[in-house]
Amino acid sequence: MEEKRKVIFSGIKPSGDLTLGNYLGAIKNWVKLQEEYECYFCVVDLHAITVQQKPADLRKRTLEILAIYIASGIIPEKNTMFIQSHVPAHSECSWLLTCNSYMGELSRMTQYKDKAKKSGDSISAGLFNYPVLMAADILLYQSDVVPVGIDQVQHLELARDIGERFNKTYSPTFKIPEAYVPKAGAKIMDLQNPEKKMSKSEENPNCYILIMDPPDVIRKKISRAVTDSIGEVRYSDEQPGVKNLMTILGAIKNMTMEEIEEKYKGQGYAQFKKDVGEAIVEELEPVQTKVKELLENKKELEEIYTKGAEKARYVANKTLSKMKRKIGFIQM
Numbered sequence: 001m002e003e004k005r006k007v008i009f010s011g012i013k014p015s016g017d018l019t020l021g022n023y024l025g026a027i028k029n030w031v032k033l034q035e036e037y038e039c040y041f042c043v044v045d046l047h048a049i050t051v052q053q054k055p056a057d058l059r060k061r062t063l064e065i066l067a068i069y070i071a072s073g074i075i076p077e078k079n080t081m082f083i084q085s086h087v088p089a090h091s092e093c094s095w096l097l098t099c100n101s102y103m104g105e106l107s108r109m110t111q112y113k114d115k116a117k118k119s120g121d122s123i124s125a126g127l128f129n130y131p132v133l134m135a136a137d138i139l140l141y142q143s144d145v146v147p148v149g150i151d152q153v154q155h156l157e158l159a160r161d162i163g164e165r166f167n168k169t170y171s172p173t174f175k176i177p178e179a180y181v182p183k184a185g186a187k188i189m190d191l192q193n194p195e196k197k198m199s200k201s202e203e204n205p206n207c208y209i210l211i212m213d214p215p216d217v218i219r220k221k222i223s224r225a226v227t228d229s230i231g232e233v234r235y236s237d238e239q240p241g242v243k244n245l246m247t248i249l250g251a252i253k254n255m256t257m258e259e260i261e262e263k264y265k266g267q268g269y270a271q272f273k274k275d276v277g278e279a280i281v282e283e284l285e286p287v288q289t290k291v292k293e294l295l296e297n298k299k300e301l302e303e304i305y306t307k308g309a310e311k312a313r314y315v316a317n318k319t320l321s322k323m324k325r326k327i328g329f330i331q332m
């Protein structure tokens with residue numbers, strides 16, 4: 001009999017166009033993880049609406065992200081790929097967990113605090129509850145491992161706390177998941193302000209590279225990336241711009257930082273930057289072509305998300321009915 005594989009859950013929210021950071025930090029790692037784990041890869045549209053989205057944009061991005069998953073090499077037959085809102089159990093579970101979460105712990109989430117500082121009183125209650133919905137995503141599938149960026153580790157800790165609390169209050173119901181922060185390409189930084197994480201919410205588009213940026217735009221953005229006046233390709237905290245470009249190159253070409261230092265010794269930055277730009281183009285061009293193909297004729301995508309939702313619903317509903325029974329709801 002086939003040994004039961006460990007379960008992975010991860011997701012990206014369709015609140016903006018995906019960047020090279022999403023690609024190298026998340027998706028490229030998922031492609032590797034699918035070999036070993038039973039994977040659920042979700043487009044978390046319920047999370048996206050914690051800030052207002054234009055309906056047409058949300059629709060477009062949700063499908064585009066799914067297409068990017070597939071075009072990047074996540075194999076539909078091997079994994080469960082689905083759209084969060086197609087599985088109502090996420091919303092239901094989120095409420096049940098909300099009633100087992102504390103205002104105090106949610107108020108301590110740094111992402112919420114940052115956003116609250118900017119928005120004041122008009123911050124949506126959805127943003128406050130965001131980590132509970134994320135806990136629901138993860139716990140419903142009895143996930144063992146959750147690949148996330150460093151900025152999400154606190155949310156994952158909370159998911160563990162909420163899951164453990166439910167297990168203790170009622171009886172063992174959830175598997176308690178581990179966070180997994182991939183090393184290679186874990187954090188791609190802003191090309192203009194390399195102390196900050198690369199983000200599509202930056203005003204200046206030279207700060208980020210989008211997965212769907214045309215090749216010439218990619219080359220230009222890399223040639224404009226901030227470096228320094230030291231003039232040596234070295235992996236050092238004093239050279240955050242160069243360090244970031246090295247991280248990008250290393251993640252794409254599977255090179256270590258030492259190998260990159262060696263290759264560009266005594267050469268300044270011109271060739272190095274050119275190579276980084278070319279490496280990104282080479283990596284993303286085939287992905288872009290495939291994404292466009294998938295979006296042109298949506299039938300294949302429809303089949304994939306329909307099948308994905310069926311499988312996800314089946315698994316999620318099992319956990320959800322367990323929860324309901326334990327809580328004391330009458331079951332039909």
Ligand code: TRP
Nearest residue numbers: 009010011012013044047134137
């Ligand atoms: N909050 C995550 C982010 O912003 C996205 C997300 C939602 C997620 N649910 C998840 C990630 C479950 C991992 C597992 O990146």
